Amino acid sequence: MLNGWIELDKKAEGGPRVLRKVESIDDAVKEQLLSIRNGQSDALTDAQKADFKKRKLLVEVTVKSFVLKKGAAFTTSLTKPETDLTMDMLTNGSWREKQFKAYNFEALGVPPASGHLHPLMKVRSEFRQIFFEMGFTEMPTNRYVESSFWNFDTLFQPQQHPARDAHDTFFVSDPAESHEFPMDYLERVRKVHAEGGYGSQGYLYDWKLAEAKKNVMRTHTTAVSARQLYKLAQEGFKTSKLFSIDRVFRNETLDATHLAEFHQVEGVVAERGLSLAHVMGLFTEFFKKCGIEKLRFKPTYNPYTEPSMEVFAYHDGLGKWVEIGNSGMFRPEMLLPMGLPEDVNVAGFGLSLERPTMIRYGIENIRDLFGAKVNLKMVYDNPICRLDKQ
Amino acid sequence: MPIIGVRKAVLDKKLEKVYTEKEFDSLCFDYGLELDEVTSEKATIQKEQGKTVVNASDEEVYKIELPANRYDLLSVEGLAKALLVFQKKHSIPQYQIVRPPVLQRLVVKPETAQIRPFVVSAILRDVTFDADSYASFIDLQDKLHQNICRKRTLVAIGTHDLDTIQGPFEYRAEPPTKIKFKPLNQTKEYTAVELMELYQTEAHLKPYLPIIQDSPVYPVIYDKNGIVLSMPPIINGEHSKITLKTKNVFIEATATDLTKAKVVLDTIVALFSQYCAKPFTVEPVAVENADGSVVEYPMLKYRTESVEVEMINRKIGINLKAEEMADLLTRMCLQSTVANDGRSLQVTIPPTRHDVIHACDIAEDVAVAYGFNKIVNQLPEGHTVGKAFPINKLSDLLRVDIAAAGWTESLNFALCSRDDISTKLRQEDGIKSAVLISNPKTAEFQVARTTLLAGLLKTLACNRDMPVPLRLFELQDVVLKDEKSDVGARNERRLAAVYSNKSAGFEIIHGFLDRIMQLVDVKCKRDGTGYYIRACEDPTYFPGRCAEVVGPKDVPIGKLGIIHPDVLTAFGLTLPVSAVEINIEPFL
Numbered sequence: 011m012l013n014g015w016i017e018l019d020k021k022a023e024g025g026p027r028v029l030r031k032v033e034s035i036d037d038a039v040k041e042q043l044l045s046i047r048n049g050q051s052d053a054l055t056d057a058q059k060a061d062f063k064k065r066k067l068l069v070e071v072t073v074k075s076f077v078l079k080k081g082a083a084f085t086t087s088l089t090k091p092e093t094d095l096t097m098d099m100l101t102n103g104s105w106r107e108k109q110f111k112a113y114n115f116e117a118l119g120v121p122p123a124s125g126h127l128h129p130l131m132k133v134r135s136e137f138r139q140i141f142f143e144m145g146f147t148e149m150p151t152n153r154y155v156e157s158s159f160w161n162f163d164t165l166f167q168p169q170q171h172p173a174r175d176a177h178d179t180f181f182v183s184d185p186a187e188s189h190e191f192p193m194d195y196l197e198r199v200r201k202v203h204a205e206g207g208y209g210s211q212g213y214l215y216d217w218k219l220a221e222a223k224k225n226v227m228r229t230h231t232t233a234v235s236a237r238q239l240y241k242l243a244q245e246g247f248k249t250s251k252l253f254s255i256d257r258v259f260r261n262e263t264l265d266a267t268h269l270a271e272f273h274q275v276e277g278v279v280a281e282r283g284l285s286l287a288h289v290m291g292l293f294t295e296f297f298k299k300c301g302i303e304k305l306r307f308k309p310t311y312n313p314y315t316e317p318s319m320e321v322f323a324y325h326d327g328l329g330k331w332v333e334i335g336n337s338g339m340f341r342p343e344m345l346l347p348m349g350l351p352e353d354v355n356v357a358g359f360g361l362s363l364e365r366p367t368m369i370r371y372g373i374e375n376i377r378d379l380f381g382a383k384v385n386l387k388m389v390y391d392n393p394i395c396r397l398d399k400q
Numbered sequence: 401m402p403i404i405g406v407r408k409a410v411l412d413k414k415l416e417k418v419y420t421e422k423e424f425d426s427l428c429f430d431y432g433l434e435l436d437e438v439t440s441e442k443a444t445i446q447k448e449q450g451k452t453v454v455n456a457s458d459e460e461v462y463k464i465e466l467p468a469n470r471y472d473l474l475s476v477e478g479l480a481k482a483l484l485v486f487q488k489k490h491s492i493p494q495y496q497i498v499r500p501p502v503l504q505r506l507v508v509k510p511e512t513a514q515i516r517p518f519v520v521s522a523i524l525r526d527v528t529f530d531a532d533s534y535a536s537f538i539d540l541q542d543k544l545h546q547n548i549c550r551k552r553t554l555v556a557i558g559t560h561d562l563d564t565i566q567g568p569f570e571y572r573a574e575p576p577t578k579i580k581f582k583p584l585n586q587t588k589e590y591t592a593v594e595l596m597e598l599y600q601t602e603a604h605l606k607p608y609l610p611i612i613q614d615s616p617v618y619p620v621i622y623d624k625n626g627i628v629l630s631m632p633p634i635i636n637g638e639h640s641k642i643t644l645k646t647k648n649v650f651i652e653a654t655a656t657d658l659t660k661a662k663v664v665l666d667t668i669v670a671l672f673s674q675y676c677a678k679p680f681t682v683e684p685v686a687v688e689n690a691d692g693s694v695v696e697y698p699m700l701k702y703r704t705e706s707v708e709v710e711m712i713n714r715k716i717g718i719n720l721k722a723e724e725m726a727d728l729l730t731r732m733c734l735q736s737t738v739a740n741d742g743r744s745l746q747v748t749i750p751p752t753r754h755d756v757i758h759a760c761d762i763a764e765d766v767a768v769a770y771g772f773n774k775i776v777n778q779l780p781e782g783h784t785v786g787k788a789f790p791i792n793k794l795s796d797l798l799r800v801d802i803a804a805a806g807w808t809e810s811l812n813f814a815l816c817s818r819d820d821i822s823t824k825l826r827q828e829d830g831i832k833s834a835v836l837i838s839n840p841k842t843a844e845f846q847v848a849r850t851t852l853l854a855g856l857l858k859t860l861a862c863n864r865d866m867p868v869p870l871r872l873f874e875l876q877d878v879v880l881k882d883e884k885s886d887v888g889a890r891n892e893r894r895l896a897a898v899y900s901n902k903s904a905g906f907e908i909i910h911g912f913l914d915r916i917m918q919l920v921d922v923k924c925k926r927d928g929t930g931y932y933i934r935a936c937e938d939p940t941y942f943p944g945r946c947a948e949v950v951g952p953k954d955v956p957i958g959k960l961g962i963i964h965p966d967v968l969t970a971f972g973l974t975l976p977v978s979a980v981e982i983n984i985e986p987f988l
Contacts (some may be wrong), residue, residue, distance in 0.1 A: 125803035125871065128811045135796065141786065148789035154814060154848065154879050155835055155889040170550060170657070176839045180815070183838035185881055185888030211757040214659040225887055227815070227837070227848070249782030257814060257877075261841060270845055271813050281782045286767060287717020291777035307772040309432030309764070311401070311467030317716070317764035319772060339715070342760055355715065381813055382858035386866050389808060 013038075043067065083109070129388070130273065130380060132395040133367045134255050137275055140299045140397070141253040144292075146277060151234045151256035157188035159222040161233040163199050164240070165314035166343040168213045169221045173229065173313075180261045180270075182225040189223070195240065196222070198347035208346040227259035232314070232358060235278045236344070239356060242280065243349035252278045255363060266375045273363035284355035286317055289337055293321055293359055297334070300366070300397040306331060312338050315358060325369075335361035370395070401465050402547050403436055404539075405444070406476045408460035410532050414480035416489065428464065431486055432768055433473075437463040471548055471667045472752035475540040477533070478671045482752075485733050486769070492733050493680045495670055495700050495751060498525075503686045503696070504567040506621075506652065510690040511573035515612060516556075516619045516632065518658040519571045520665045520697040521685035523562060524649040526677035533675055534644055540671065544664050552608050555655040555664050556633030558621065560640035562648035565623040571654070573617035581628035582638045592618050592631060599634065608633050619654055650685075665698045666751040703749045705759065709742065712763045717778055718770060728769035734762060790988055791893050794920075795875050798895070798984070801919050807871040807897060807912070812855025814879065815845040820854040824970035826939035835879050835889050848879035848889075852896035853940070853981055857963070857971040860900050868975060869901035869908075875984070894958075896981035904962040904976035906945055913949065913960055913980050920987040928954055940967055945978075951986050958982030 011018065015035045020026045039062075042054055046068065054062070062068035091109040092099075099105040127135075138148070162174055172178065200219075206212025228234075231254045238252055258274045279292060294305055304324045312318040315338025322331040337359035345356055364376055371379075371392065378385045412418045419427070425435045439447075442456040464479070472478040484490035506521045529537070541557045549555040576592035583595060590598060596613060599605040611633055612618050621629040623640075630636040632654040642649065651668060655661035669682045676682075684696045709722045720728070726736035726745050734756070735748040749756045756762060767775070803809060815837065822830030835848040849855065852874045859872060877891035895916065899908050910933070914924065923930040933947040938959055940946075946961030960980035968977060 123806055125806040126808040127799060127803050128809040130811055131799065131809060138788075138792075138796075142788070143786075145784040145786045147784070147787040148792055150789055152789075152791060152877055152891040152893065153885075153887070153889075154877065154891055155887050157887050170554065172550070180840070180845065181838045182835055182889075184836040186838070188887040190886035206757075209758055213757075215657060225889075249780075249784060251780075251782075251784045251786075259815070261839065261845075269813075270815060270841075279780060281780050283714055284780060285715055285717030285778070286772075287775050287778045288780045290717075290772075290775060291779045294777050295779065307775075308429055308434075309768045309772055311432070311469055313469075316758070316760045317767050339760070342758060380811055382855060383862045384810070384859060386808070386859075386863045386870075 039067070124390075126389050126392070129371060129392045129395070130363060130367055132392070133370070133397070134273065134363055136395045136397045137255055137363070140296060141277065143299065144251070144295065146251040146253040149231075149234050149238050149252050149254040149278075151231050151254040153234070154227055154257065154259070155182055155185070155225055156228040156233045157191075157222065158224045158226055159188065159191060159196065159199075160236055161226055161228055161230070163203065163217075163222045164236040164344065164348075165232060166202070166341050167313045168203060168215065169217060170215065171313060174221075176261070178261055179229055180227040180259050182227065185225055187223040188225055191222075192240070195347065195349075202343045202347055208342055210343045212343075229260055230258050230360075231256050231274045231276045232360075235276060235358060239278070239280065239340075239345070239350065240348045247280070247351055247354060249282070250278075250280045252280075266377075267365075267368070269364075269376055269380060272380075274360055275363055276358060276360040278356060278358050280350070280354055280356040282351070282353045282355075284339075284357060286319075286339060286357075289339065289357040289359065292357070293335070293337060296359075297321075297323065298398075301399060302334070310336070312336070314341055314344055315339055316341050321359075334366070335359060366397075370397075401468055402474065402543060403463050403465050404474060404476070404479070404543065405439075405461050405463050406479070407532070408462055410476055410536075411462055411480070414476055415483060424462070427483065427487075430768075430771065431483065432467060434465040435462060436465045439463060467755075468547070469755040471544065471663065471754065472671065474543040474547070474667070475536050475671055477536060477540075477674060478667075478752065481671075481674070482733060486731050488731060492730065492735050492750065493670075493674070495673065496681050497684050497698070497700055498678070498681045499684060503684060504562075504569070504650070505686045505688060506567075506569045506571060507688045508690050509570060509572040511617055512571055512619060512654075513690065515573050515615045515617055516654050516656055518655040518661055519621075519652060519687060520655070520658075520661045521569075521650070521652045521687060522665055522669050522698040523651070523683035523685060524669060524673055524676055525681070525683050526647055527649055527672070527675045528677070529642075529644050529646065529675065531644065533672075534642075537642070537672060540668065544667065548660055548664060552633035553611055554657040555653050555661045556608075557651070557653045557664060557668070558630035558632060558636050559642055559668075560629050560636070560650040560652075561642050561646040562650040563646070564640050565627055565629060565650065566625055568624060569629065569652075570622045571619070571652075572622065573615075573619050575616060576618050579618060579620050579628070579631060581631075583631075583635045584638050584641055586638060592620075595631070595634065605634060621652060621654075662697070662699050663754045666700055666754065669698050669700065670750075670752045698751075700751045702751065705747050705749060705762065706739070706744050707747055707759050707762050708744050711759070712766050715760070715763045716767045716770070717775060718767075720766070720770070725766055728766050729762065731769045732765040734765055791985065794984065794988060795893060798916070798919060799875050802873050802875070802895075802897075802916070805912070805915055807873045810856055810859045810872045810874045811876070812849075812852070812859060812874060813844075814849055814877070815840075816847060816849050816854055817843045818846045819970075820858075821847060821850050824967065825851070825853065826964060826967055826970075828939075833881050835881060850878050850880055851981060852876060852878060852894050853898075853979060854971075856896055856898045856979070857967070857973065857977070860898060860977065861972040864974070869899060869905075871897070871899055873897040892983055893985050894981055895984050896979065898963075898977050898979045900973070900975050900977045902975065904942075904945070904978045906960075906962050906978050909960055909978040909980050910947075913982070916982075920984075922952060922987070928952065931957075933960065940964060941979075949980070949982055951982075955986060957984075957986055 017029050017031045091111040093111050200217045203213050204217040255275045302323045306322040307319045310318050310320045318338035320333050321335040323334045325332045340356045373379050377383045428435045439461050440458050442458050445456050466473045545552050579592035580589050582589045620631045627639050628637040629640050653661045653664050673680045673682050686694050686696050688694050722738040722742040729736040736745045739746045834850045840846050875895045878894050882890040899905050917931050926932045931951050933949050936948040938946050941961035942964050949958045951957040958981050963977040
């Protein structure tokens with residue numbers, strides 16, 4: 011009806027009647043389908059084909075064909091390609107005939123069964139090596155519990171100093187006190203705090219033995235340096251370079267970069283006529299061995315050194331100056347009561363072990379590095395420590 | 401290190417120049433200060449209280465970090481002055497005590513010796529405050545209280561409008577029920593007892609209450625007419641409070657440390673006397689002590705010290721002539737003149753530089769003024785030969801070979817909880833030889849470890865998703881009580897290892913021990929020259945799977961075995977573990 015071939019007369023008598031409208035018809039659809047049958051598939055447009063497919067007049071059939079030829083390795087016997095060269099193949103010479111599967115060079119190999127050293131200890135070994143290369147002797151730091159006397163008083167840190175507060179320092183309740191001191195030295199220490207002397211005004215306060223006796227978990231390894239310097243003075247002074255890398259304890263608030271325990275790296279140089287220029291020179295050499303060349307020094311304050319300075323290095327990655335260490339010349343009020351000769355100057359310098367380790371290995375949370383919550387996979391995958399390599 | 405906040409506008413005004421942030425940062429660096437942060441009042445409140453206050457200022461505030469011993473820099477008045485003298489733009493102020501014909505008197509009553517024995521006092525005449533200097537004055541007192549005054553315990557400062565009160569003044573100590581006055585910012589009178597209660601809810605006063613709370617007498621300062629100036633260290637009286645219009649300031653500082661009180665008083669008057677009609681002048685007050693002696697304050701002493709030019713040159717490693725050195729020191733507010741044919745300097749130390757107590761402090765100031773980064777590096781001449789500490793050398797050699805054997809190094813905390821070394825390990829007496837911490841902030845720091853096992857088991861528990869078998873070792877110190885040591889405790893170098901897998905593997909940990917002995921060149925022998933293991937029972941280990949390790953000379957050096965299941969549960973472990981722990985010091 012659409013093509014106008016027939017019409018429907020609904021109103022004819024005796025019911026609806028279909029009437030012829032034209033004499034002959036031109037069946038376009040039939041023509042088109044016939045041409046398809048004859049192989050002329052482009053007689054129809056894509057739209058027409060889609061239409062006929064929808065009307066189920068046309069079906070599109072995809073016929074895939076392959077042409078097969080004999081390849082180079084054609085054989086009528088079935089064999090599996092080998093994955094590895096074996097002892098048997100060597101023995102019976104069959105390796106000459108075997109086919110070997112292509113190796114996947116894109117994948118990783120089998121990791122060897124290995125043990126691993128802890129990253130922090132690896133960095134410690136590097137620093138130890140640097141100190142030895144510079145002629146430093148390692149101090150006996152295997153004592154975590156220390157008396158306030160050696161940890162603070164001998165360093166000329168006054169007894170009311172905030173660092174000796176309960177909220178910065180771990181005090182020990184058992185054993186609460188130390189009971190053995192070199193008494194004549196102790197008296198000299200008391201005097202320089204309470205009254206002055208050795209060219210100093212002193213702090214002028216009531217120095218108490220009870221306070222000095224109190225035991226603490228050492229807050230710095232400088233306590234050991236003090237013991238060593240005292241020993242040096244007793245045994246007869248000679249030029250000395252001492253170092254230590256060991257654990258210290260601070261009762262501080264904890265966050266992503268601070269723990270109650272950490273490792274301090276400390277170097278001490280005692281020489282007649284030592285100057286601040288020498289200290290800076292030492293520092294520069296030390297950090298050159300760590301791959302750091304550009305240094306800047308800033309005056310700072312430290313209760314037991316004067317002059318004191320903070321050392322900054324330029325961090326290319328962060329694009330700014332970053333503090334990498336602290337240094338100073340120990341005060342005469344600390345050195346002279348020990349009995350060290352007047353022309354002897356002693357310099358100390360220090361840094362933390364955790365900070366360079368975290369920067370070097372890109373670790374953001376210190377708990378991933380130190381303690382039980384360590385990221386073991388990080389320990390397994392951690393590269394060797396070469397501080398002088400950028 | 402103390403930090404002060406200064407409005408940039410005030411800083412520029414006081415420094416007589418508008419600085420860019422970079423310029424000011426550089427100036428700070430040279431002087432030994434640090435520009436910590438550039439912020440604003442609004443940003444500070446946002447950070448501290450987490451809320452935005454609409455009418456808080458957006459104006460730039462510089463936060464500057466100061467050396468802890470430079471009390472004279474704790475206000476912009478002192479800081480700016482020091483920097484201006486450093487830049488040679490200003491000369492060093494000369495502070496003068498100007499005695500009037502009759503001095504104000506402050507009489508000390510003997511009862512004060514019970515609670516707060518000392519008091520010092522001074523007067524600033526004809527001052528003119530503006531909003532900035534007034535705020536700075538209050539702020540300086542607060543900073544001093546927090547720092548040198550050790551939160552008001554050592555010294556407490558009170559400042560008053562002299563024109564509202566009348567001397568002679570009395571410093572007494574009275575029972576709290578007897579003290580009644582109208583305190584600062586209140587509208588009615590309270591007794592001291594009531595104030596103690598009232599201030600329990602006052603966050604910024606509550607911390608100071610314990611300083612006098614339990615004393616039978618509280619310190620209090622009265623004027624001639626019974627007006628209460630202050631009840632130190634808690635609060636001042638409303639009557640004598642300072643306002644913007646105050647012209648004459650009466651300052652008192654009560655203390656338990658007289659030296660610090662003197663330093664505090666000197667600092668306040670030195671810094672704020674610049675606002676007096678006659679700048680840098682101070683009027684003294686006569687303090688009559690309980691023993692009858694009369695001392696006039698402030699001390700405002702100038703001290704001279706003689707220093708050798710060569711000593712300072714040698715200490716720093718530079719070569720300055722006397723005149724150059726004198727000039728540098730003068731820039732640091734230490735007025736200096738050449739003496740002794742140029743071999744020494746006479747250095748005058750002003751009352752603002754109480755931090756200078758030895759010639760080495762003077763030497764540092766020379767270095768600061770010279771410029772630390774201008775000093776040419778030198779290397780020490782002396783020859784030294786390096787040496788390792790024996791136990792460390794042994795430890796480092798062992799650690800490398802243990803890793804070579806396939807074990808991974810663990811590094812755990814030396815402080816732990818009491819349970820970690822006792823109940824969790826099924827050792828009832830575990831605490832007996834342990835060092836105890838008196839002020840732990842959390843249970844994690846109650847004791848120092850007496851064994852490395854707890855740390856290793858904790859590390860296993862935190863790494864349960866790692867593939868097994870897990871082989872961990874730790875070669876570090878434990879801490880033990882020891883009466884023979886001068887401090888009462890000593891460290892002991894131990895080696896501990898754990899093996900965790902689907903089966904416990906006693907033979908694996910036993911093989912580990914054998915390898916260690918091989919590394920220290922000790923043979924398995926029972927004749928006293930080598931090591932051997934013998935069965936023993938230990939609550940930490942599984943019954944029948946525990947042995948004692950006996951070293952040369954038949955000295956027991958540790959234990960090994962399969963960890964008891966209850967111990968595994970206590971540490972949150974589900975796989976079996978075998979462990980060994982030995983003391984390696986005998987192998988030195």
